[in-house]
Amino acid sequence: MAIELSDFSDIGTERRFDPNPPIPSQIDTLAAFIGKANRGPLNEPVVVESFESYRKVFGGHGQLGFLSHAVQQYFQHGGRWAAVVRVANHATRAQLDLPAQGEFLKLHAREPGSHTLLRASVDYDGIRSNDGRFNLVVQRLARPGSQLVEDQELFRGLSTDEADQRFIVDVLRSSELVELGGPLPACRPDTTRAEHPGQALPYVEMSMPGHDGDELTDYDIVGSNDERTGLFALDDLDRVDLVNIPLLASGRDHGITTFLAAERYCNRRRAMLIWDPPWSWNSVDAALLGLRNSGVRSPNAMSYFPRVCSETSPQRHGLGLPAGGAVAGLLARADQGPRWQTLSESAAQLHAGLYPQLDVTERQAAMLQRSGLNAFTSCRRGGLLIGNASLAGPSAAFLLWQRLDRRRLLFHILGSLERHTRWVLSVDWDRELERRLTGQVGAFLRTLFEQGALPGSRPEQAYFVKVQAAIRGSDPELVMRVGIALERPNEYQIYDIVHRPERSQARPAPPLEAAQLAS
Numbered sequence: 193m194a195i196e197l198s199d200f201s202d203i204g205t206e207r208r209f210d211p212n213p214p215i216p217s218q219i220d221t222l223a224a225f226i227g228k229a230n231r232g233p234l235n236e237p238v239v240v241e242s243f244e245s246y247r248k249v250f251g252g253h254g255q256l257g258f259l260s261h262a263v264q265q266y267f268q269h270g271g272r273w274a275a276v277v278r279v280a281n282h283a284t285r286a287q288l289d290l291p292a293q294g295e296f297l298k299l300h301a302r303e304p305g306s307h308t309l310l311r312a313s314v315d316y317d318g319i320r321s322n323d324g325r326f327n328l329v330v331q332r333l334a335r336p337g338s339q340l341v342e343d344q345e346l347f348r349g350l351s352t353d354e355a356d357q358r359f360i361v362d363v364l365r366s367s368e369l370v371e372l373g374g375p376l377p378a379c380r381p382d383t384t385r386a387e388h389p390g391q392a393l394p395y396v397e398m399s400m401p402g403h404d405g406d407e408l409t410d411y412d413i414v415g416s417n418d419e420r421t422g423l424f425a426l427d428d429l430d431r432v433d434l435v436n437i438p439l440l441a442s443g444r445d446h447g448i449t450t451f452l453a454a455e456r457y458c459n460r461r462r463a464m465l466i467w468d469p470p471w472s473w474n475s476v477d478a479a480l481l482g483l484r485n486s487g488v489r490s491p492n493a494m495s496y497f498p499r500v501c502s503e504t505s506p507q508r509h510g511l512g513l514p515a516g517g518a519v520a521g522l523l524a525r526a527d528q529g530p531r532w533q534t535l536s537e538s539a540a541q542l543h544a545g546l547y548p549q550l551d552v553t554e555r556q557a558a559m560l561q562r563s564g565l566n567a568f569t570s571c572r573r574g575g576l577l578i579g580n581a582s583l584a585g586p587s588a589a590f591l592l593w594q595r596l597d598r599r600r601l602l603f604h605i606l607g608s609l610e611r612h613t614r615w616v617l618s619v620d621w622d623r624e625l626e627r628r629l630t631g632q633v634g635a636f637l638r639t640l641f642e643q644g645a646l647p648g649s650r651p652e653q654a655y656f657v658k659v660q661a662a663i664r665g666s667d668p669e670l671v672m673r674v675g676i677a678l679e680r681p682n683e684y685q686i687y688d689i690v691h692r693p694e695r696s697q698a699r700p701a702p703p704l705e706a707a708q709l710a711s
Contacts (some may be wrong), residue, residue: 213612213615213632214632214635214636215608215609215612215613215632215633215635215636216608217636217639217640217643218527218528219433219527219604219608220272220273220524220528221271221272221273221433221434221523221524221527221528222239222273222274222275222429222431222432222433222434223266223271223273223274223275223432223433223434223435223436223520223521223524224237224274224275224276224277224426224429224432224434224435224436224463225259225262225263225266225274225275225276225277225435225436225437225438225517226259226276226277226279226413226422226423226435226436226437226438227256227257227258227259227262227277227278227279227408227413227437227438227440228256228257228259228278228279228280228404228408228440229250229251229254229256229259229260229276229278229305230250230251230252230254230256230260230305230307231249231250231251231303231305231307231308232249232250232251232276232278232303233249233278233302233303234278234279234280234283234303234304234421235277235278235279235415235419235420235421235422235425236277236278236425236428237275237276237277237425237426237428237429238250238275238276238277239273239274239275239276239429240263240273240274240275240276241272241273241274242267243263243264243267243268246260246263246264246274246276249276250276250278251307254307255441256404256441257408257438257439257440257441258438258439258440258513258514259276259278259438261438261513261514261517262436262438262514262516262517262520263276263517264517264544265515265516265517265518265520265521265544265546266517266518266520266521266524267521268518268521268543268544269517269518269520269521269522269524269525269542269543269544270521270522270524270525270526270528271520271521271524271525272524275426275429275432277422277423277425277426279408279412279413279415279421279422280304280305280404280405280408280412281405281406281407281408281409281412282405282406283304283305283402283403283404283405284304284402284403284405285300285301285302285303285304285305285308285373285402286300286301286308286309286310286398286400286401286402287299287300287301287373287398287399287400288300288310288311288312288330288370288373288396288398288399289396289399290312290314290381290382290384290396291381291382291396292377292378292379292380292381292382293377293378293379293382295377295378295379296374296377296381297352297360297376297377297381298372298373298374298375299312299330299364299370299371299372299373300370300371300372300373301369301370301402302367302368302369302370302371304402304403304404304405305402305403305404305405306401306402306403306404307402307404308332308402309332309333309334309335309336309398309401310330310331310332310333310369310370310398311330311331311333311395311396311397311398312328312329312330312331312370312384312395312396313328313329313384313393313394313395313396314326314327314328314329314380314381314382314383314384314396315327315329315383315384315385316383318348319349324351324352324353324379324380325349325350325351325356325358325380326349326350326351326380326381326383327346327347327348327349327350328346328347328350328360328381329344329345329346329347330344330345330347330367330369330370331343331344331345331395332344332369343368343369345367345368345369345370347360347363347364347367350363350380351380352376352377352378352379352380360372360376361376384396407440407441407444408440410446410447410449410450410453413437413446413450414449414450414453414454423435423437423453423454423457424457426457426461430611431461431462431607431611432461432463433462433463433464433524433527433603433604434463434464434465434466434520434523434524435454435457435458435463435464435465435466436465436466436468436516436517436519436520437450437454437467437468438468438514438516438517439468439471439514443471443511444471445470445471445472446468448486448487448488451465451467451488451490451493454467454493455490455492455493456492458492458493459490459492461607462603462604462606462607462610462698463492463603464492464493464494464523464582464596464599464600464603465490465492465493465494466493466494466495466516466519466520466523467488467493467494467495467516467583468495468499468514468515468516469482469495469496469497469498469499469514469565470482470486471511473497473498474498474511474550475550476497476550476552476556476559476560479497479498479560479565480559480560480563480565483495483563483564483565484563488583489564489583489584489585490582490583490584491582491583491584491593491594491599492582492599493582493583494519494564494566494581494582494583494596495564495565495566495583496515496516496519496565496566496567496568496577496579497552497560497565497566497567497568498512498548498549498550498552498568499511499512499513499514499515499549500512500513500515500518500542500546500547500548500549500568500575501513501546501547501548501549502544502545502546503545503546503547504545512549513546515542515546515568518542518543518546519566519577522535522538522540522577523535523600525538525540526538526540532597532600532601532604532645533597534580534596534597535566535577535578535579535580535596536578536579536580539576540576540577540578541571541574541575541576541577542568542574542575542576542577543574546574546575547570547574547575548568548569548570548575551569551570552567552568552569552570553569554569557569557578557579560579561578561579561580561581562586563581563585563586564581564582564583564584564585564586564594565579565581566578566579566580566581566596567579579596580595580596580597581594581595581596582594582595582596582599584599592678592679592685595679598678598679601640601645601678602676602678602685605637605640605674605676606687606689606698607698608636609633609636609672609674609689609698610689610696610697610698611696612632612636613629613632613633613672613689613691613696614691614696616629616670616691617668617670617691617692617693621668621670626659629659629672630657630659633657633672633674634655634657637651637654637655637657637674637676638651638655640654641654641655646676646677646678647677647678647679647680647681648677648681648682649681653677653681653682654676654677654681655674655675655676655677655684656674656675656684657672657673657674657675658672658673658674659671659672659673660672660673668692668693669690669691669692670690670691671688671689671690671691672688672689672691673686673687673688673689673701674686674687674689686700686701687699687700687701688700688701
């Protein structure tokens with residue numbers, strides 16, 4: 193039985209309290225991309241702020257899929273921050289074997305894949321002859337046969353003695369290039385000296401190159417919740433707003449398993465899934481029929497049609513390029529405006545020499561929009577993305593969720609309240625808490641109202657907030673109920689923001705309670 197500490201109490205929508213802490217009404221959109229990369233850490237979200245930052249960590253374009261293209265498109269079209277998760281299927285690491293008087297000091301590349309090209313050298317410079325220590329230089333090269341060094345690490349005074357402060361096992365924990373790959377030899381590795389004075393310093397080349405692994409499966413992309421791999425690696429991020437899983441190599445689509453897992457994950461994280469259209473969607477009719485038969489429906493996802501081509505290499509990708517990264521960038525740029533705009537309102541045009549693969553007429557664009565697809569149409573300065581549709585479908589239970597901008601605005605509000613009101617668990621629950629909490633949330637929603645994101649002529653037509661604190665058994669629980677008018681004044685979507693020590697979560701209010709509360 194719940195012990196009531198306070199009744200539900202309406203916020204005085206005209207009362208303004210200093211929020212504690214303030215909830216930002218606008219944020220820099222964070223888009224996440226998951227796929228196969230040339231190199232980089234596996235199953236770890238790495239936040240980058242430019243395509244050049246991506247290249248430094250994951251390498252550039254390759255033949256492994258369209259992840260790099262998606263990230264590049266994102267920044268070209270207005271994105272500011274991206275989180276990249278590299279996944280692989282049985283990729284292996286390159287190996288270095290450094291001779292050590294008949295044995296070997298075995299090193300493995302820190303990151304798997306065929307594009308991690310390593311070499312190493314050993315010297316005893318500055319070390320006494322009977323010391324037993326050695327210096328190690330590890331380099332990563334730009335490409336096979338190249339002498340261009342992309343990265344280098346120097347380790348001085350290493351030791352194979354476990355009692356030494358420079359014990360190699362401990363020191364290499366800080367290395368971004370290599371890790372110990374086997375048992376230590378009985379003595380330090382041999383020097384890699386030039387045969388004759390004046391010759392260039394030799395290096396020990398890889399004894400075994402890395403491998404990029406097999407083609408990705410649904411299991412590799414979705415990953416494991418318990419191990420935080422694949423899609424679930426994004427749990428390491430405080431928030432994520434957009435998720436795109438770029439298509440694999442030309443002709444290969446993601447399975448329905450990936451879609452279902454991704455859209456459910458996005459719903460939990462208050463993010464929107466940007467789903468690339470299958471390769472078989474090569475005409476408007478094929479797209480409409482394919483969408484109808486695919487089972488790909490969700491208010492937590494959106495898609496587009498058609499794919500795009502690049503002016504710089506129109507023949508390189510005969511089936512076109514997925515444009516999920518460009519769409520994510522256009523959404524991120526629209527989010528930077530004074531209010532939540534639709535893609536049509538923000539004049540979402542393609543840049544960087546991209547243009548629609550097929551011509552789509554206004555009539556066809558309207559048909560695609562009604563079915564849940566946002567269309568790239570041809571225009572003088574490049575393709576224009578029009579439409580404001582989620583993949584909810586025409587028979588969605590809530591017609592409101594067919595509107596992409598309204599679903600994303602709701603996600604922004606609920607996600608912000610989940611994150612920024614969790615402080616209530618660390619303070620005493622009293623009337624002062626109610627005042628601070630309702631003031632904080634009221635200021636946030638009023639700012640959105642004043643920006644034009646919420647309808648109505650007065651704040652009380654756009655939102656309300658009520659608070660209840662309770663102890664259920666031995667577990668404290670604070671419930672904050674919010675009503676948000678997204679389409680018409682006084683027509684609220686009502687949610688409970690439930691704070692418990694282990695988790696904070698927004699959930700739809702029970703229908704009967706919601707109806708009573710809104711009356």
